[in-house]
Amino acid sequence: MRTETITRAIYTFEELSDRAKEKARDWYREGIDLAWSDESLESIKAFCEAHGARLTDWQVGPYCAYHYRTDATNANFRGLKLRDVNRDNMPTGYCLDCDLWMTFYDSFKKTGDALEAFRDALDAGFAAWQRDMEYQLSDEAVDESIQINGYEFTESGRLA
Numbered sequence: 678m679r680t681e682t683i684t685r686a687i688y689t690f691e692e693l694s695d696r697a698k699e700k701a702r703d704w705y706r707e708g709i710d711l712a713w714s715d716e717s718l719e720s721i722k723a724f725c726e727a728h729g730a731r732l733t734d735w736q737v738g739p740y741c742a743y744h745y746r747t748d749a750t751n752a753n754f755r756g757l758k759l760r761d762v763n764r765d766n767m768p769t770g771y772c773l774d775c776d777l778w779m780t781f782y783d784s785f786k787k788t789g790d791a792l793e794a795f796r797d798a799l800d801a802g803f804a805a806w807q808r809d810m811e812y813q814l815s816d817e818a819v820d821e822s823i824q825i826n827g828y829e830f831t832e833s834g835r836l837a
Contacts, residue, residue: 687837688830690823700834702819711739711813713771717806720773721799724781727768728795729753735803739810743803754791776805
């Protein structure tokens, strides 16, 4: 039997070359589960439900156009007055509620058209969700996550 001792240098992310940092970022992005997607969807669905509507189809991703469909019509908003809308409503407690309800209120106040305001609010909600996904995949966010989690790498940027 033969025994070998192998010694290799281990680096923190900050110590890597720029090329090795790119490789480390690629590794991290391959395995990332984007955070807060369930909460974003829950917030959007709760907003729809508050207006008697359902989100029937949606697609959102970090680098593609989002789309959605609801069953909302003018009938969902018949008799609704601006004074009946709470701009600061937070039904799920998630921050996306703000994008939805504040946009709805402001658009309804500006246009007087609740269905248009509803659509404006959903656009704002989906756009905010998409921006959050893009940020989570940005170099800045990835670098921070790698450093906070204390990952270590070989000189080439592979996980040690």
